[in-house]
Amino acid sequence: MKRALRAVPAVWSVLAALVVSVGLLALAGAPPFEALVLVLDGAVGDGGRMADTLMSWVPLTLASAGLVVTFVAGLWNIGVEGQVIAGAIGATWAARTIPGDGLVVIPAALAVGVVAGAVWALAAGVLKTRGGVNEIFGGLGLGFVAQSVATYLIIGPWKRAGIASTSGTEPFREEVWLPTVGGTRLSPVAVLLAVAVIFLVWALLRGTRFGLRLKAVGANPASARLLGVPTEATVLRAFALGGGLAGLAGAVLATGIQHKLVPAIAGGRGFLAILVVLLAAYRIVWVAPIALFFAILSVGSAQLQLRLDLDSSIGGVLQGILVLFVILIGGWQALYRRGEP
Amino acid sequence: MLELRGITKRFGSVVANDGIDLDVPPGSLHAVLGENGAGKSTLMKILSGFLSPDAGRIRLDGREVPTGSPRAALQAGIGMLHQDPLVCLPFTALDNFVLGRRGRIDRAAARREFGELCARLDFDIDPDVRARALSVGERQQLEIVRLLSLGVKVLILDEPTSGISSEQRTKLFAALRTLAADGLIVLFVSHKLEEVEELCDRVTVIRSGKVVGERTLPCPADELVELMFGEVVVSSERPVVEIGSPALRVGGLAAGGGRQRIADVSMEVRAGEVVGLAGLEGSGQRTLLRVLAGLEPVRSGTVEIAGRRVDGSSYEHFVAAGVHYLPAGRLEEGLVPGLTIAEHLTLAARLPEWVVDWEAARIRAEEAIEHFRIKGGPDTPADALSGGNQQRLLLAMMPKDLRVLLMEHPTRGLDIESADYVWSRLLARRESGTAIVFSSADLDELVGYADRVVVFFSGRVLADLAAAELTADRLGTLIGGKVAS
Structure with missing residues (x-):
């Protein structure tokens, strides 16, 4: 009963967003239903496309899972994008410097990515707890720094032999790429990682003392402190875990998708993850399907450009509309429940 | 004439108001009495437009009052004084006074009107002082004159006496009597029997969302208590407890800043002893309790728990030493x-x-x-x-074993039965040697439960007296800062 009620805003929002999207597509001069079919076909039409969609799903899911941890703890960790970039930088450093075959280097690159993301998030955390800087501003600022560091490394110390170009570093040697299957870009390791992370975050929030403390600090830090929760340590751990998962997303992007460091390595996934988590109302079990839906929209809307000559950013517009409607309808519900229209 | 018919309001499966009818003639001092959760506040919020009823109608002087809009209720002449007065703290008293008026504001005329209303009700508020600097009681007075200037015919007061001094209470009651004599309807919402008996001429008792009775006052207190609870509650007897060795000792303590500052506080509390902290809200009791709980740093002086210095230690250290703190804001800093x-x-x-x-x-x-x-x-x-x-x-x-239990307003907002229950559990702790220190704005609670009462006035200890030599009246004068006889 309770769960069904909760699902209502999501259903209404999806319907409303669909109606508005169809209207927008019509305005743009495209046949709306054909366009929607094209998006779906572009995302799951054949094995290769499904592989692309899944590989787009993995980093988005990882970053979103990390965000759930920080959001539950009441931390507006808006700096995920920077933490994803930091993870990609860390993984790139490992892939370039650590000698050996994939069995050694790939786990090391993923681990360094996790650490780099965690450190980047912890910086925002320490700025908050010790510097009195709101994590929204700290996170945004650190995001710009991470972006600049990535660009500097690409055109500076890590530039390709002979040319300094923002198109990226030299690709990694092939043995440190995440292994793929079936001639597609699908990496089972990456998908397994994402599934494992979803499960771990679920178990953490549901069954551990740390998860309970996160919720307590998130809902009321003053009470949590009186109840014996070490609030600062809990906040910092939440940042470290959330940033670590965002860093893992960056490491997967570098070693599994781009196979090098590019300036736009995060590609807005950090911000997209915020939308995923808002849509999921901070509940981890909803993150996987919603991230999949977003991945389908992102990958599939490339077809709109190829086939209908529409700008592929229409996919982003659809995602934005959807989130706006969910927040709007959730807000209306809260207003009416209190009896003040 | 105010008429309520069949007011019903549900929150999920809970029926907060179940078909409530109420008639109040002009010039009445009418009390709405009931225990916590009986539905009084819900009813008043519906009457003043803050909540929409699921069913029912409101009429004032024969005219229908639209429900669900505070503005419409105010225009119809129904105004509510909330438990925490809704004044805008950074504004001056006069700015607050003209807030909510429509059209051009004539400040000179408003100032005159403010002065006249205050004079009539014997309120003494400087129109140019910021609301932040006013006490809770003065903010109430400000709200009352503001509502009167907007032309209210029905004035609702929701538990107006929690957190104000006894002098301000006397002043408030006198003003309400003046207003009723002028034909205003005063609805007084309370769970305090004595106040209802003192002020009102008629009372409606609500229990579990229904009207269970109406009486003309005075009427026997037992009858009202039985209406409120359905059974007569007997106050718990205080067990005689052996007072032990010092559990808590404070020497020359200074802490806090600004209005929360305390200075030169020394006291000793022994195992099994109950000490009440009296004083106007913000006289230093809260700061002392928070320092003793390890939540605020000590500026100078010492704090000892069972003979060991703990000042300067962390909150966790205080907890380990057997200190427990129950704050007043239950959902704000407890739960x-x-x-x-x-x-x-x-x-x-x-x-x-x-x-x-x-x-x-x-x-x-x-x-x-x-x-x-x-x-x-x-x-x-x-x-x-x-x-x-x-x-x-x-x-x-x-926790099970405690040396020192610190509490802020342990029964604020609770009905008699709950308050009695809370105290019976707390006093049981004394038998295992727990020392209890509590602050309260309820003088009867202080005199009734404490062995000793420490009176605070602007951050300092004004008096430290055995409860046996005290009455609520005497304590009331002390709290105002008067050390008499």
């Missing part, structure tokens, strides 16, 4: 909204396990619910509990 009873008890148990055993947590919660008679289940969120049940949950969360 976590959204977390369930089982989750609260799990956190409070401070267990070393990393993985929570929810089966054990459920059993622990069920035991606590039964033992402390909490109305709720293990999975009920704390914010869905009534005030009395929230306080019971806080009691259930107290």
Whole structure:
């Protein structure tokens, strides 16, 4: 009963967003239903496309899972994008410097990515707890720094032999790429990682003392402190875990998708993850399907450009509309429940 | 004439108001009496437009009052003074006074009107002082004159006497009598019997969302208590307890800053002793309690628990020394909204396990619910509990062995039955040698439960007296800063 009620805003929002999207597509001069079919076909039409969609799903899911941890703890960790970039930088450093075959280097690159993301998030955390800087501003600022560091490394110390170009570093040697299957870009390791992370975050929030403390600090830090929760340590751990998962997303992007460091390595996934988590109302079990839906929209809307000559950013517009409607309808519900229209 | 017909309001499965009818003629001082959670506040919020009823109508002087809009209610002549007066703190008294008026504001005329209204009701407020600098009682007075200037014919007061001094209470009651004599309808919402008896001429008693009776005052108190609770409550007897060695000693303590500052506070509390902290809100009691709980740093002076210095230590150190603090804001600094009873008890148990055993947590919660008679289940969120049940949950969360128990307004907002229950649990702690220090704005509570009362006035100890030599009246004068005889 309770769960069904909760699902209502999501259903209404999806319907409303669909109606508005169809209207927008019509305005743009495209046949709306054909366009929607094209998006779906572009995302799951054949094995290769499904592989692309899944590989787009993995980093988005990882970053979103990390965000759930920080959001539950009441931390507006808006700096995920920077933490994803930091993870990609860390993984790139490992892939370039650590000698050996994939069995050694790939786990090391993923681990360094996790650490780099965690450190980047912890910086925002320490700025908050010790510097009195709101994590929204700290996170945004650190995001710009991470972006600049990535660009500097690409055109500076890590530039390709002979040319300094923002198109990226030299690709990694092939043995440190995440292994793929079936001639597609699908990496089972990456998908397994994402599934494992979803499960771990679920178990953490549901069954551990740390998860309970996160919720307590998130809902009321003053009470949590009186109840014996070490609030600062809990906040910092939440940042470290959330940033670590965002860093893992960056490491997967570098070693599994781009196979090098590019300036736009995060590609807005950090911000997209915020939308995923808002849509999921901070509940981890909803993150996987919603991230999949977003991945389908992102990958599939490339077809709109190829086939209908529409700008592929229409996919982003659809995602934005959807989130706006969910927040709007959730807000209306809260207003009416209190009896003040 | 104010007429309410069939007012009904549900919150989920809870029926807060169940077909309430009420008639109040002009010039009445009418009380709405009921225990916590009886539905008084809901009814008043519906009357003043803050909540929409599911059914029912309101008429004033024969005209229908639109429901669900505070503005419409105010235009119809119904104004409400909330428990925490809704004044805009950074504004001056005069700015607050003209707030909510429509059209051009003539400040000179408003100033004249403000002065006249204050003079008529014997209120003394400087129109140019910022509301932040006014006491709670003065903010109430400001709200009353503002509502009068907007032309209200019905003035609702929701528990207006919590947190104001006895002098201000006397002034408030005198003003309400003046207003009623002029033909205004005064609706006085309270769970305090004595005040209703003192002020009002008629009373409607509400229980579980229904009107259970109406009486003309004076009428026997037993009758009203029985109407409120359905059974007569007997106050718990105080057990005689041996007073032991010093559990808490404070020497020359200074702490806090600004209006919260305390200075030169020295006191000793022995095991099994109950000490009440009296004083106007913000006279230093809260700062002292928070310092003793380890939540605020000591500027100078010493704090000893069972003979060991603890000043300068962390909160965790105070907890380990056997200190426990029950703050007044239950949902603000005691409980976590959204977390369930089982989750609260799990956190409070401070267990070393990393993985929570929810089966054990459920059993622990069920035991606590039964033992402390909490109305709720293990999975009920704390914010869905009534005030009395929230306080019971806080009691259930107290550690077993305590040296010093610190409490801020332990029974604020509770009805007699809940308050009595809370105190019976607290006093039982004395037998195991716990020293109790509590602050309260309720003089009867201080005189009734404390062995000694320490009176605070602007951050300093004004008097330290045995409760046996005190009466509520004498204490009331002391709180105002007068050391007489």
